[in-house]
Amino acid sequence: MAIGVKVMKRPDRQVSYVRATLKGMALTFKHMLEKKVTMQYPEQKSTDQDHGMGAYSLSPRWRGTHRMLTDEQGRSKCVACGLCPQICPANCIKLVPGEDEQGNRYPLIYEIDEFRCIFCGYCQEVCPEEAIHVGVHFENSEYSRGRFVYDLERLSSQTHAVSTLWDPSDPEGE
Numbered sequence: 097m098a099i100g101v102k103v104m105k106r107p108d109r110q111v112s113y114v115r116a117t118l119k120g121m122a123l124t125f126k127h128m129l130e131k132k133v134t135m136q137y138p139e140q141k142s143t144d145q146d147h148g149m150g151a152y153s154l155s156p157r158w159r160g161t162h163r164m165l166t167d168e169q170g171r172s173k174c175v176a177c178g179l180c181p182q183i184c185p186a187n188c189i190k191l192v193p194g195e196d197e198q199g200n201r202y203p204l205i206y207e208i209d210e211f212r213c214i215f216c217g218y219c220q221e222v223c224p225e226e227a228i229h230v231g232v233h234f235e236n237s238e239y240s241r242g243r244f245v246y247d248l249e250r251l252s253s254q255t256h257a258v259s260t261l262w263d264p265s266d267p268e269g270e
């Protein structure tokens with residue numbers, strides 16, 4: 097493909113930049129009078145409704161802080177099958193399985209290092225019990241690295257919504 101070169105002619109007389117400056121200033125002032133789109137986080141949260149800039153919320157497919165679901169008795173739904181630590185590409189799930197007298201498996205230790213996690217959502221996809229989920233949540237800042245390792249109790253006490261993940265049969269999420 098031929099490449100065209102456009103040669104810009106230099107003005108052959110002195111030009112004033114006042115007009116261009118005024119045009120730029122007019123554009124600036126126009127934007128000053130327009131409706132603000134900046135959200136004053138954290139006073140205004142993404143889940144809050146209209147702040148004069150329209151309602152805004154995280155996508156239901158958002159993959160953030162994990163959550164372990166529990167049964168009616170408040171026990172973790174995890175059966176310690178070992179699939180999630182096996183598939184986790186970041187190797188950030190620690191599982192030590194246990195077994196009760198009836199032969200039911202349960203996690204003696206279940207931990208996720210949220211710092212190492214890449215929030216791919218594979219653990220949620222692979223879980224046969226729909227126990228572990230990535231959540232629609234991102235406000236999990238801490239003062240120490242150790243606090244980012246969520247144990248079973250902490251994972252189970254999370255209350256935020258769980259992610260719906262991306263569904264290939266419904267790419268638009270409708």
Ligand code: SF4
Nearest residue numbers: 184213214216217219
């Ligand atoms: S979201 Fe991905 S990286 Fe994070 S714990 Fe689950 S499988 Fe591992």
Ligand code: SF4
Nearest residue numbers: 174175177178180223
């Ligand atoms: S895949 Fe589900 S049931 Fe299996 S160990 Fe992970 S959380 Fe537990």
